[in-house]
Amino acid sequence: xxxxxxxxxxxxxxxxxxxxxxxxxxxxxxxxxxxxxxxxxxxxxxxxxxxxxxxxxxxxxxxxxxxxxxxxxxxxxxxxxxxxxxxxxxxxxxxxxxxxxxxxxxxxxxxxxxxxxxxxxxxxxxxxxxxxx
Amino acid sequence: xxxxxxxxxxxxxxxxxxxxxxxxxxxxxxxxxxxxxxxxxxxxxxxxxxxxxxxxxxxxxxxxxxxxxxxxxxxxxxxxxxxxxxxxxxxxxxxxxxxxxxxxxxxxxxxxxxxxxxxxxxxxxxxxxxxxx
Numbered sequence: 001x002x003x004x005x006x007x008x009x010x011x012x013x014x015x016x017x018x019x020x021x022x023x024x025x026x027x028x029x030x031x032x033x034x035x036x037x038x039x040x041x042x043x044x045x046x047x048x049x050x051x052x053x054x055x056x057x058x059x060x061x062x063x064x065x066x067x068x069x070x071x072x073x074x075x076x077x078x079x080x081x082x083x084x085x086x087x088x089x090x091x092x093x094x095x096x097x098x099x100x101x102x103x104x105x106x107x108x109x110x111x112x113x114x115x116x117x118x119x120x121x122x123x124x125x126x127x128x129x130x131x132x133x
Numbered sequence: 134x135x136x137x138x139x140x141x142x143x144x145x146x147x148x149x150x151x152x153x154x155x156x157x158x159x160x161x162x163x164x165x166x167x168x169x170x171x172x173x174x175x176x177x178x179x180x181x182x183x184x185x186x187x188x189x190x191x192x193x194x195x196x197x198x199x200x201x202x203x204x205x206x207x208x209x210x211x212x213x214x215x216x217x218x219x220x221x222x223x224x225x226x227x228x229x230x231x232x233x234x235x236x237x238x239x240x241x242x243x244x245x246x247x248x249x250x251x252x253x254x255x256x257x258x259x260x261x262x263x264x265x266x
Contacts, residue, residue: 004243017150017215019161026159028152031215043240076245077235078228082150082164084236095211102210103217107176110137112209 004043005036009081018083020048020061020094022101023072029094029101032061034083039074046071048085065125067091091120098122137176138169142214151216153181153194153227155234156205162227162234165194167216172207179204181218198258200224224253231255 008016018034021027032050034042038058041049048069052059062068069087076083095102097118104116141149148166155162165183167175171191174182181202185192195201202220209216228235230251237249 004240004245007245017164019152019164021161028154028161028217031150031152031210074240075236076238076240077164078230078232078237079235080238082235084161097211099211102212102215103208104211105209105213107137107207107209112137112140 005040007080008036008039008076008083009079010036011081015051015053016081016083018048018050018085020069020085020087020089023086023088027101028103029069029087029089031102032059039083042071042085043074048087062090065091065093065096067093067125069094093119093125096122096126098125138173140213141169141172141209141216142212143169144214148184148186149214149216151181151183151218153202153218153220153222156219156221160234161236162202162220162222164235165192172216175204175218176207181220195223198224198226198229200226200258202227226252226258229255229259231258 010016014035015033017031019031020029022029035051038049038051048061048071050059068090071085071087073086092100098120099116099118104114105112106115147168150164151167152164153162168184171182171184181194181204183192201223204218204220206219225233231253232249232251237247238245239248
């Protein structure tokens with residue numbers, strides 16, 4: 001494994017959080033997890049590859065939806081335990097709900113309010129099955 | 134506990150990642166962790182309060198450095214397991230290394246390169262002791 005992977009402080013599960021930020025708008029799109037293979041694949045392929053905890057396998061973002069993320073920069077924080085990706089979001093939709101991004105809930109007076117629009121019906125994004133990619 | 138805290142999917146340690154983004158520039162400054170008390174305090178006080186895993190206590194960001202974060206918005210993602218803060222960063226320095234932000238390492242050809250400047254000597258930020266707040 002290359003040294004750059006050893007510089008990452010993987011947690012007890014072998015994972016780190018990876019934040020995806022839109023390279024053009026600066027909007028924070030989503031947070032997912034990476035293991036060593038996911039980060040190595042992201043760097044090698046230039047597209048965001050995460051580790052799906054629910055499915056226990058590598059998850060090439062957009063593999064079902066087509067909403068891939070072209071990676072323009074990969075950053076690491078001071079403690080080596082969080083990755084920040086600068087991405088171009090294909091289709092302008094990062095969230096499985098059909099919204100631009102996953103952070104569409106805003107705290108307001110004791111509640112979480114969905115204040116960002118659904119851009120595309122999830123049933124059209126994921127025909128034959130709802131939910132995540 | 135208010136309902137909004139129950140809507141968060143706390144992990145097995147009772148924590149969620151919290152991303153701090155500069156409200157003006159859109160730069161992603163840092164990622165830290167919150168437990169229920171940290172999120173409740175952040176909402177109540179309007180300043181970023183995290184859970185320090187290393188010290189096992191609430192950590193009011195800037196408690197030693199003065200580099201507090203005034204919180205302009207609190208967001209939650211679709212899965213309820215990641216928080217996004219929009220903040221005004223006092224002093225323009227979020228990182229304990231004296232840099233604007235913690236994500237100052239950029240992947241370049243197999244290495245992590247520090248490509249953002251130290252704005253203030255950490256020894257001046259934390260007199261009498263190095264490192265984190």
